[in-house]
Amino acid sequence: MKFIIATNNQKKLKELERILNPLGINAVSAKDEGISLDDVEETGTTFAENAFLKAEAAFKKTGLPSVADDSGLCVDALDGRPGIYSARYAGENATDSDKNNKLLSELKDVPEKDRTAHFTCAICCILPNGEKIEVEGICEGSIAFEPHGNGGFGYDPIFKYGDKSYAELSSEEKDAISHRGKALRKLKAELEKYLDK
Template sequence: MDEPVRVVLATRNAHKVGELRAILAPHLPADVRVELLAVGDPSLPEVPDVAETEVTFAGNALLKARAVAAATGLLAVADDSGIAVDVLGGSPGIFSARWAGRHGDDAANLALLLAQVSDVPDEHRGAAFVCAAAVVTPDGGEHVELGELRGSLAREPRGEGGFGYDPVLVPEGSQVSCAELSPEQKDAVSHRGQAFRALAPHLADAVRAHRRPPR
């Protein structure tokens, strides 16, 4: 039996790993065994943390994927995502995960963002989740796709699902926040789902090429 093609998801966030596996798995080649591994998997070499020094989501996604591909010698998939609020000129943007100062403090980030727009009327509370998804091959091939979910900011967190800013973004045409959607509903409309479904054909091509024996 053929050895599986190993693809490394460049994240240590367990919530994101679950989302990416659910989104990508249906779009991978049926004739190739693929293992989707997270950074930190004990079977992988140590992958150093990457400073997100680029000024765009796409740039940071590529930084992370390149670092993982270089460290592991495997296909690497990464994303960078955040929330862009209209009245804040697109902020927090690439600083979304550390908007309140400490990386990954969801509660503090939400509290600060809601305080900053507390006096903004409902009709001007437009915002969007934005995601850049990248695949990088060990030989330097690269591809990036973007996804966006437009909506508006709720006045307080709603729902127990999701993570990050999910409790405060109500998608256009919806009456509930992203944190009130089921995982399947969220994946169907989310910025991450859009970006990774667009990326999936390019990842599938890379998987097939990676399996192909050298000539």
Template sequence: MNKVLLATRNRKKLVELQRILDGALGAHRIALLGLDDVDEYPELPETGLTFGENALIKAREGCRRTGLPTIADDSGLAVDALNGMPGVFSARWSGTHGDDRANLQLVLDQIGDVPDEHRAASFVCTVALVLPGGKEHLVDGRQSGRVLRAPRGDGGFGYDPIFLGDGQDRTNAELTPHEKDAVSHRGKALRELAKLVAKVLPPAA
């Protein structure tokens, strides 16, 4: 089975990507490893100004350090009333990386006076695949919707509890994992990635 590194320590992302890849690839299976499954190496800061730049920073370094095909994503919430922010700063919007509750609350506070009709937002995801030998690929996904005034639901992660996708009556945090995969920015990007993986990685013997 092909081993592929997902350059993250977020176990929820690992489970999510493995689920989507298994569903999309069928017999073309891969074994997905996270950063906790390989020898530790210093992670480079995400200094890019776009999701694609940050995804490539992580994927290139993972491939260089491990010799494995490496997948990395950068994603975030782009709020119209905040001129597209938090954007690439979504994971550390409150000042502490990965504090989902604080990040979410800061966004709610910042647009507290914005009327419902102007609370449009999108989840955006770019996924990079870097192969040994230097070939690089990028795929994108987007989910449009709006920011609610209070969190709803216990599933998902990040800003899911305050994001209501277009055409939905439940937040991303109220959807089942498979329902979320079908509509989310990351689900869309990862399904495109799965098509790419099937083309560029040979089936395991």
């Protein structure tokens, strides 16, 4: 069965493929199908609402089952920012490095004990019959004082889980503890129930 993954982020697509392929699901990006989803406005006020908007747009454009996620970093000392604005936090065309530097500069006077944060991932899957599955995963951690590691993407180099940043973990280690890994395992369980029907 072919599923459209509503993302332009190749690294996110790879994470989703690793979970969905063993279920016999062929995960393809909208781009692979020659479809642009750039016009989807993320007007939701929560990760779950934005995930639904993206999944619904992909489903309507393709007629294929669609999966979308919306995820971001919520920093306690910043009242939950960047939150749903994580991707656009340092401006529209900012690099991952720009985003990390902006966040680190905002936290420069915040002591280690107050640098708590969590990543949230909300996933929405719209099935061929229009039914939807919504799941969420959270990973608690803290913000480092400087970037560490060369793996991952986004805020991974500055988000610490235990004594390592996400960017210092292997794909397998990250999948085991990450917000997206947790959400994807919930999605997998729900899809298994659906595919058994």
